[in-house]
Amino acid sequence: IAGITQAPTSQILAAGRRMTLRCTQDMRHNAMYWYRQDLGLGLRLIHYSNTAGTTGKGEVPDGYSVSRANTDDFPLTLASAVPSQTSVYFCASSDSNGKGPEEQFFGPGTRLTVL
Amino acid sequence: AQSVTQLDSQVPVFEEAPVELRCNYSSSVSVYLFWYVQYPNQGLQLLLKYLSGSTLVKGINGFEAEFNKSQTSFHLRKPSVHISDTAEYFCAASNDMRFGAGTRLTVKP
Numbered sequence: 534i535a536g537i538t539q540a541p542t543s544q545i546l547a548a549g550r551r552m553t554l555r556c557t558q559d560m561r562h563n564a565m566y567w568y569r570q571d572l573g574l575g576l577r578l579i580h581y582s583n584t585a586g587t588t589g590k591g592e593v594p595d596g597y598s599v600s601r602a603n604t605d606d607f608p609l610t611l612a613s614a615v616p617s618q619t620s621v622y623f624c625a626s627s628d629s630n631g632k633g634p635e636e637q638f639f640g641p642g643t644r645l646t647v648l
Numbered sequence: 649a650q651s652v653t654q655l656d657s658q659v660p661v662f663e664e665a666p667v668e669l670r671c672n673y674s675s676s677v678s679v680y681l682f683w684y685v686q687y688p689n690q691g692l693q694l695l696l697k698y699l700s701g702s703t704l705v706k707g708i709n710g711f712e713a714e715f716n717k718s719q720t721s722f723h724l725r726k727p728s729v730h731i732s733d734t735a736e737y738f739c740a741a742s743n744d745m746r747f748g749a750g751t752r753l754t755v756k757p
Contacts, residue, residue: 537691566745573657573749575738575747575748575749575750576738576740576747578746581745592746623692625692636682637692637745639684639691639692640691641691642689642690642691
């Protein structure tokens, strides 16, 4: 069982370029999340999806977009990358069973550098 | 919106000593609380969680945390740490999935 996979592992990107970070889970979890991790700021939620076909904005959504065409995949797109988007990006999923928030399972992360 | 404050950015401690990592949250509604651990170059893993019930929560690797509603705290403790506990620890409050800034625990021999 792979859990959550993210691709690429790392990427160096020129400012202004478009980039899609991929995230796939094989646990059939209904909810998925994208976070960015920056030193001294912890993890900040970018976007989330409670179920396939729906998405929502987190704490820092500007400059990012997501889609959730199916249960397994939750790509994050930077339409026009800027240096302030240099960060480590984590995808996560959880199985919300209606009883309240549950444990999130995290991918290994994507280290993105925007020059 | 909830906020989560981890009061110490770094905690150095000697092996086999006890440790407490502090976390305070702000919320006017029911809250669910989590502690995650992040080892170098890895994603986060759940240590323990508080959803309801007993205020003392036991997690993996000998860690435990106590939910204190009056002090709005959820401090993480371990009576005797090991070198392998060296990692970054994050407190999180759910409903809108807010994470603290993290505490780097360094266990020295």
